[in-house]
Amino acid sequence: MTGVARSALPEPYNQRVRALFEEPQHAGEVVNGPGRRFEGRASESAAGAQIVLAAVVSDGILAVLRFRVFGCPHLIAAAELTCERFEGEPVKKLQDFSVSDLMETLGVPVEKTGRILRLEDAVRALLLQIDRTATNKD
Amino acid sequence: MKSTHANAPIYLDDAATTRIDPQVAAALSACFAARADYGNAASSHIAGRRAQAAIDTARQQLGLLLNARPQDLIWTSGATESDNLAIIGAARFRAHRGRHLVTMTTEHKAVLESFDALEKEGFEVSRLSPGADGVLALSALEAAIREETQLVSIMHVNNETGVVQDIAAIGALCRSRDVLFHTDAAQSAGKLPVDLAALPVDLLSLTAHKFRGPQGVGALYIADRPGCSVAPLLHGGGQERRLRPGTSALHQIVGMGVAAKLAHDRLAANLRHVTALHERLWNAVKRIPGVTRNGSADAHYAGILNISAAGVEGESLMLALEPLCVASGSACNTQSREPSFVLKALGCTDLEAQSAIRFSFGPETSLGDIDFAGEHYRSAVTKLRAIAPAAAA
Numbered sequence: 001m002t003g004v005a006r007s008a009l010p011e012p013y014n015q016r017v018r019a020l021f022e023e024p025q026h027a028g029e030v031v032n033g034p035g036r037r038f039e040g041r042a043s044e045s046a047a048g049a050q051i052v053l054a055a056v057v058s059d060g061i062l063a064v065l066r067f068r069v070f071g072c073p074h075l076i077a078a079a080e081l082t083c084e085r086f087e088g089e090p091v092k093k094l095q096d097f098s099v100s101d102l103m104e105t106l107g108v109p110v111e112k113t114g115r116i117l118r119l120e121d122a123v124r125a126l127l128l129q130i131d132r133t134a135t136n137k138d
Numbered sequence: 139m140k141s142t143h144a145n146a147p148i149y150l151d152d153a154a155t156t157r158i159d160p161q162v163a164a165a166l167s168a169c170f171a172a173r174a175d176y177g178n179a180a181s182s183h184i185a186g187r188r189a190q191a192a193i194d195t196a197r198q199q200l201g202l203l204l205n206a207r208p209q210d211l212i213w214t215s216g217a218t219e220s221d222n223l224a225i226i227g228a229a230r231f232r233a234h235r236g237r238h239l240v241t242m243t244t245e246h247k248a249v250l251e252s253f254d255a256l257e258k259e260g261f262e263v264s265r266l267s268p269g270a271d272g273v274l275a276l277s278a279l280e281a282a283i284r285e286e287t288q289l290v291s292i293m294h295v296n297n298e299t300g301v302v303q304d305i306a307a308i309g310a311l312c313r314s315r316d317v318l319f320h321t322d323a324a325q326s327a328g329k330l331p332v333d334l335a336a337l338p339v340d341l342l343s344l345t346a347h348k349f350r351g352p353q354g355v356g357a358l359y360i361a362d363r364p365g366c367s368v369a370p371l372l373h374g375g376g377q378e379r380r381l382r383p384g385t386s387a388l389h390q391i392v393g394m395g396v397a398a399k400l401a402h403d404r405l406a407a408n409l410r411h412v413t414a415l416h417e418r419l420w421n422a423v424k425r426i427p428g429v430t431r432n433g434s435a436d437a438h439y440a441g442i443l444n445i446s447a448a449g450v451e452g453e454s455l456m457l458a459l460e461p462l463c464v465a466s467g468s469a470c471n472t473q474s475r476e477p478s479f480v481l482k483a484l485g486c487t488d489l490e491a492q493s494a495i496r497f498s499f500g501p502e503t504s505l506g507d508i509d510f511a512g513e514h515y516r517s518a519v520t521k522l523r524a525i526a527p528a529a530a531a
Binding site for chain 1: 449451453454457458524525526527528529
C-alpha cells in the first residue's frame with residue numbers, strides 16, 4: 001500500500017503495549033533477598049493463558065514483583081504494567097488493581113477481557129497468600 | 139524482546155498473496171494507457187474486438203502454463219469463485235445422477251463452505267481426514283466413493299502446510315468410477331508443473347495473485363469430456379460460454395495472462411530457488427528444541443514451511459517476529475480466533491496449532507531474508523519461553 005502512512009494503518013497494539021511487550025523489565029523469577037516470597041497463579045484453561053505473579057514482601061512493602069506469562073501481547077503488557085505500578089508499594093495497594101484501567105490504558109480489545117480477568121485472579125491469589133501468612137502470624 | 143519493528147518488512151507470506159511481477163504491472167498499466175484498445179470485449183466494434191483479442195491472448199498464455207486448451211478455461215474473480223462454481227455448479231449439473239459428494243477436512247474454506255451450502259440443498263457430503271502427515275490415503279477415498287457419488291474435490295497443495303496430494307492417482311480413481319474430480323490448485327498453479335493434458339482432472343481452480351499476477355482474477359478449467367460441466371451460478375450474459383457471465387475484467391485478465399507466461403518460463407528455476415530456501419530455513423530452525431514441522435516432509439511444496447514451537451504462544455510469537463510478514467496458526471490476528479482447523483485435522487493440539495507459523499516464499503525471497511528469518515525465529519522463541527511459566531515452557 002505505497003504511500004499509506006504507518007499511523008493510518010489499523011494497529012492491533014498501541015504503543016504502550018508494544019513498549020511493555022518489547023522490554024518487560026519485570027519478567028522472570030524473584031531473586032533471593034530480604035523478605036518473604038509469595039506467589040499467585042491463574043490460568044485460562046488447559047490450552048489458554050497462564051500467569052504467575054511472584055512477590056517478595058518486606059515490612060508490608062512489595063519489595064520485588066515479577067511475572068511469568070504464557071499468553072498474548074496484551075496479557076504480557078498487562079502483567080508488566082501491573083508489576084511496574086505496584087512494585088515498591090504497600091501490599092494493600094494491590095487492592096487498587098483495576099481491570100478496566102488496564103484495559104483502557106493498553107487498548108485491550110473487549111474480547112480479551114477474560115484474559116485480563118485471569119491476571120486479576122493471579123493478583124487476588126497473590127494477595128490471598130500474603131493475607132493468609134499475615135493471619136497465621138497473628 | 140526488542141523488536142525491529144521500524145525495519146522494513148520482510149515478506150514471507152507468498153501463500154497469502156505474491157507481490158505483482160513488474161512485467162505484469164507494466165502490462166496492466168499499458169492496458170489502461172492504450173485507450174484505443176480499451177473496450178468491452180462483448181462489443182462488436184474495433185475497441186471491443188481489440189479487447190477480445192487481448193483476452194484471447196491471455197487465455198492462450200494460461201493454456202500454455204497448464205497445458206490445457208484455451209477454450210477449456212473460463213475467467214473468474216479468483217480461486218474462491220472458481221471453487222464455488224466448480225463444486226456447486228458441477229453438483230447441480232449432475233444432481234440428476236446422484237447427490238453424494240466427497241472432499242477433505244483440510245480443504246480451503248472456499249471449498250468446505252461450498253459443500254456446506256450444498257448440504258443445505260439436500261446433497262450428502264463425505265469429508266475425509268488425512269493422515270498425520272496431511273496426505274489423503276487413496277484407500278480412504280476409494281472406500282468413500284459410492285454408486286451415487288458425483289464429485290470429488292481434493293486440493294493439490296494445502297495453503298497452510300504445503301502438503302501435496304497425489305492428484306494424478308486421485309483423478310485416475312475418480313475416472314475409473316465415473317466421478318468428476320475437482321482440484322483447488324490455487325497454491326500450485328504457476329509454482330509446480332500442472333499438465334492438464336496428462337492429469338485426469340476435470341475441474342481445476344486457480345488464481346492469478348498466487349503467481350505474481352493481479353488480485354481479483356482467476357480461472358476455472360473445465361475438461362471437455364462428456365458429463366463434465368457446471369451449472370452457472372451467475373446469470374445475465376453470454377460471456378465465458380454463459381458459465382460465468384459478466385463483463386470481462388480486461389486489465390486483470392491481461393495481467394493474469396502475462397503472469398502465467400512468466401510463471402511458465404520460470405517455473406523450473408523458481409522451484410529450484412524455493413527448494414533451496416526451504417532447506418536453508420528448515421536447517422536453521424529444526425534444531426531449536428520443541429520445534430516441529432507440520433505436514434509431510436516428503437509430499438510438500440517447497441515454497442511453504444509450517445512449524446510449531448512448544449511452549450510459545452502464537453500471537454506473541456507473531457508480534458515478536460516483526461518485521462517478518464508471516465502467517466499464524468493461532469488465527470488471533472485474523473478474523474477467526476480458533477486454532478487452525480487444518481493443523482488440528484493433522485492431529486495438532488490447540489497449543490501446537492496456535493503456535494504454528496507459516497513461512498511461505500517465492501522467487502523474490504532472498505537467502506538473506508531466509509537467514510534473517512531463521513535467526514529471528516530462534517531468538518523470538520527463546521525469549522518468549524524465557525518469560526513463560528515453567529509448566530508452559
